[in-house]
Amino acid sequence: MISIKNLKHYYTDADGNEVRALDGVSLEIKQGEFVAVIGANGSGKSTLARHLNALLLPTDGTVLVDGMDTEDENKMWDIRQKVGMVFQNPDNQIVAAIVEEDVAFGPENIGVPGPEIPQRVADSLAAVGMTEYAKHAPHLLSGGQKQRVAIAGILALQPECIVLDEPTAMLDPQGRKEIVGTVRKL
Numbered sequence: 458m459i460s461i462k463n464l465k466h467y468y469t470d471a472d473g474n475e476v477r478a479l480d481g482v483s484l485e486i487k488q489g490e491f492v493a494v495i496g497a498n499g500s501g502k503s504t505l506a507r508h509l510n511a512l513l514l515p516t517d518g519t520v521l522v523d524g525m526d527t528e529d530e531n532k533m534w535d536i537r538q539k540v541g542m543v544f545q546n547p548d549n550q551i552v553a554a555i556v557e558e559d560v561a562f563g564p565e566n567i568g569v570p571g572p573e574i575p576q577r578v579a580d581s582l583a584a585v586g587m588t589e590y591a592k593h594a595p596h597l598l599s600g601g602q603k604q605r606v607a608i609a610g611i612l613a614l615q616p617e618c619i620v621l622d623e624p625t626a627m628l629d630p631q632g633r634k635e636i637v638g639t640v641r642k643l
């Protein structure tokens with residue numbers, strides 16, 4: 458599903474100095490695998506995550522997603538539909554004023570036929586245990602519940618691969634438990 462060969466990503470910082478965030482990473486991830494990448498702050502985890510759906514492109518090396526090269530501009534949208542991203546802060550990922558509308562936003566945006574959307578929303582909310590909150594306002598939910606809604610929003614796009622970048626960093630212990638439980642279940 459993911460094949461990374463000798464990936465390098467160099468940034469230029471504000472002073473014009475080169476920052477070698479990734480310096481020759483190779484990694485293979487098969488369909489169905491559940492992989493954790495662990496490292497200190499600044500070790501390059503987010504940079505690596507952003508390569509998995511072409512939010513960043515290699516300085517050198519290659520990233521293949523189900524055989525598609527992230528540098529192939531024609532494949533960018535196919536890649537982004539295959540790889541769903543969940544970020545740290547659920548508040549930055551929620552766009553609508555009602556939970557079910559928020560989960561429907563992604564599928565509507567990629568042109569999923571209208572009649573198919575309610576089922577996707579229902580299935581996605583069920584998968585994260587948030588069915589009973591479908592009509593609620595996201596901003597009134599706990600951090601863990603909001604992050605589960607954000608995950609449901611990604612599930613509704615039916616990605617084959619989900620990348621979570623420190624999805625529990627902003628959450629309290631209860632919220633962390635909810636997210637880890639949800640990810641294990643998925």
Ligand code: ADP
Pocket residue numbers: 468469470471476477478496497498499500501502503504505
């Ligand atoms: P992590 O997610 O493991 O904390 P990051 O991928 O965010 O690590 O960062 C890796 C390195 O790249 C750090 O040294 C960070 O300061 C640097 N970095 C990240 N983003 C940028 C950027 N946009 N411009 C310059 N340097 C960056």
Ligand code: MG
Pocket residue numbers: 502503504622623
């Ligand atoms: Mg990070």
